[in-house]
Structures are given as C-alpha cells and as structure tokens.
Amino acid sequence: MKTIIGLEIHCQLTTATKLFCGCSTDYQNDPPNTHVCPVCLGLPGTMPSINRRAVEYALRVAKALHLEVPEVSEFARKNYFYPDLPKGYQITQYDKPLAVNGYFEIEDDGGAERKIRLTRIHLEEDPGRLVHKGGGDRPKYSLVDYNRSGIPLIEIVTEPDLRSPKEARRFINRLRTILEYLGVFDGEREGGLRIDANISIEGSDRVEIKNISSYKGVEKALTFEITRQKNLIRRGLKVVRETRHFQEARGITTSSRGKEEEHDYRYFPEPDLSPLMVHGWLEGIDLPELPTARRDRFMRDYGISLNHARTLTGAIRLADFYERVARELEPVFAATWVADTLLGEVNYRGMDISEVRPEPFIDLIRMVAEGAVTDRSAVDVLRIMLDQCMEGRICEAPSEIITRLNLGKTVGDDYAEIIREVISANPQAVEDLGSGRKEALNFLVGQVMKATRGRADPLELGRLIMDLLKEEGV
Secondary structure, X not given: OOEEEEEEXXXXXXXXXXXXXXXXXOOOOOOOOOOOOOOXXXXXXXXXXXXXXXXXXXXXXXXXXXXXXXXXXOOEEEEOOOOOOOOOEEEEOOOOOOEEEEEEEEEOOOOOEEEEEEEEEEEEEOOOEEEEEEEOOEEEEEEEEOOOOOOEEEEEEEOOOEOOHHHHHHHHHHHHHHHHHOOOOOOOOOOOEEEEEEEEEOOOOOEEEEEEOOHHHHHHHHHHHHHHHHHHHHOOOOOOOEEEEEEOOOOEEXXXXXXXXXXXXXXXXXXXXXXXXXXXXXXHOOOOOOHHHHHHHHHHHHOOOHHHXXXXXXXXXXXXXXXXXXXOOXXXXXXXXXXXXHHHHHHHOOOOHHHOOHHHHHHHHHHHHOOOOOHHHHHHHHHHHHHHHHOXXXXXXXXXXXXXXXXXXXXXXXXXXXXXXXXXXXXXXXXXXXXXXXXXXXXXXXXHHHHOOOOOOHHHHHHHHHHHHHHOOO
C-alpha cells in the first residue's frame, strides 16, 4: 500500500509588528488581548496596511527554496466563522500567491538525496488563539486571546511527494533549520511553526491532520494515521475524506469535521489591499550562508568529518557555538567535544545550546587538551556546570569544581598502592595479560580508573601497571 503525503507548513515570521497593523508581535509573556488595535480586532471602518518587512522575509524564503515569483500576486478573503477570527474572514492569498514552483532536497529513507516539489508560498495573517478552560467538576468553556491575531505567516505547501512519516520529519527538521538561518523564524517561539498534513493510501480518499506543532509530532501523527487507514482498508471499509485533529498527549488523531472544499470558503480578492508587484525585489535580496554551504565550509576549513559537520550545522545556534569554540581550540578536538559530548548532555536535560556559555566550556576543554584533567573527569565537571545552569545558580568555573572535588589528573606514586590492590584482586586478568591477551590490560586500567574516580591518565596507568608487574616478576 503506497503512502502519499503532502504538507502545509505555517511559519510565523519574526517581524517587529503585525502583518496589517503596527501592533507589536512580542506578546509571548504578556497578558491576553494587550497587543491589539482596531485593525487586528477587525472593527468596522478599519483599513489594513501591508508590512513591507514581512513581504521581504517571505521573498527571502522563496529565493532560498528556488521558487518563482510571479509579476503580480494579490490578497484574498477566506471566509469562515470561528471565534478566533474577529473579522469573520482571514486575509490570505489564494489563486495568485507570492511564489510558486520550487523544490527542497531531503534524504529519503534509503539515504539518497531527492527533491520534494513545493507548490507555493503565500502570505497570510494568523488567527487568534482559543484558550480552553474548565473540565472535571467545572463546566468547560473557551476564552479568546487576540494577541496572536494578525501575526504574519507564510504557508509553504508541498506537492504530495513524501512517502513516509520519517521523510516528513526530516523535511520539517531541515526546513526549520533553513528558516532559522534565513533569520525569518524563531524556533523557540511557542506556536511559531504549525503543520497540517494531508495523507492517503493510494486509491483512497485523503485525510487532513491539523494541530501538529513539531517535526516529532508530524512523525507520530502520520504513523498513527497510516495504521488507522490501512486497518480500515484491510477490513473492507472506506477511508472517509475528513479533517482530523492530532491529540499530541495521546499520540492519536480524532475526527474533527468533514473536509471542506475550496468553494466552501468563498474566496474573493481583498478589496482594501492593492496587488503586490514585487518580482523585481528578488535582485536586492541577499541570502546568508545556508546550512549546506556552512557544512561544506566546516569540513574544508576545520577538517572535521561529514557526520560532525552535519550535526554542528543542524541548528544555527549550535553552529555559532562551535565556531566560537573552534577559534580557541584545535577544531577537530573541539568538534568531538561539542557534537558528541556537550550536545548529548544538553539534549538529555532538555536544554538549548543558547543556555550554555561558551567561555567556561572552552576553559574546561582546554584543560583536557593540556592534560590537566582526564576526559572522564571533564565530563563530570561539565555535568555539574550544566546542572547549575538549569537550577538558575551562578555556575562555578571549571577550575573551581576540579579543585573542590579533587578531580585534577594525577599519575605516578599517588596511585601505586591502588594499582597493587587491583593487581592483587584480579589474578585471572594478570594471568591473561601474561598470556598475551592485551584486553586484560584494558580491564586492569578500567579497574584503577574506577577506584580513582577517573582522575588518572589511562595511558600512563597502562605503563605503570606493566612496570609494577615487571618489578614483581609477574
């Protein structure tokens, strides 16, 4: 059964003001309905005025994704009635969008690069937000917050070229990265990226899934929906054309309403806005260094591996952090610590790399490079530093933590007695080592490292163990 998937991605643009009025878009931490005016509340007699910066941001995305910009595009009214839509219609674009016919490259499930066709990009205003209250012993009710009403959105529509939930997840993840590199999108803003997915099994009607807010959610929603539709087909039942809602907490989709047709929205041109003629603007739009170009530069200039370069350029904040570290330390060594160690610890704690100050991290890894602390002890110090950041405490300097916990690297006579105890407690390993089994030495080194809490240099320990064994005639 062939799976057919198309996506509609709604992305809030990071302009300072809304799409058709001067209200601030910085509403995230403010009370409801405090970033509103007669225009975004749709009061009678008000007139919209287009935000030029929003158009420039949309064109920046169109250029990066290889879309064509027609000579003329225009806004339209999409008519439907819902409490979060104060005017009773949404100002959007319909038959004359801002950009058309682009493409985007992703890795398919086999690891090969292939193009996903993009149908269009259009500009529109965001509706308000419903806040649901009550439940349990209290009656359920909803409140409306219009702070979000009028925030500029671009909608990116793909052709039905995606073939699996994993492909859809990779598509969203890579697209989000490009939008951040372009400087038009803030991945940390709640609700900044919302996805509708259209999915069908070849030969059956398609279903639209709404309320998906992350690339992980896309994969979960599509995986559930594919299973649901295939089970219906196997039982001889028909897949009903409908709109379904993704219940993220439960990982399921639930029926919402019958799927609207285009004519249900009664589109017509927006009479209060002139057509846009911005084709010539493209020449004046310069694109920043995008993820693929930065990945190639990291490999060329810093000599790091493809895997490390892919990881480090997967988010702009991470790439910026790495470059800051690589200016101070040997780049390949820095890449290993940032991509393999730091990123894993940050992800485990649910942190963002922007919460990590590069200077203390550089100080810590410099001590590793200079041999003042072992890798294992440095990881322990890093964990303490990150935990202090999460708790909102003033983070200690790495050197202070090392001194306080006595984690500095020590070799030689300090561990001679511990080495003798380990040798005495592991006669079989000593015998195996005498028989030429080199892994026995690794075992003994590991036992000493465990006893010394990782403070010793493993290479030096190996030499010391062999010297002691020779002294004792073993």
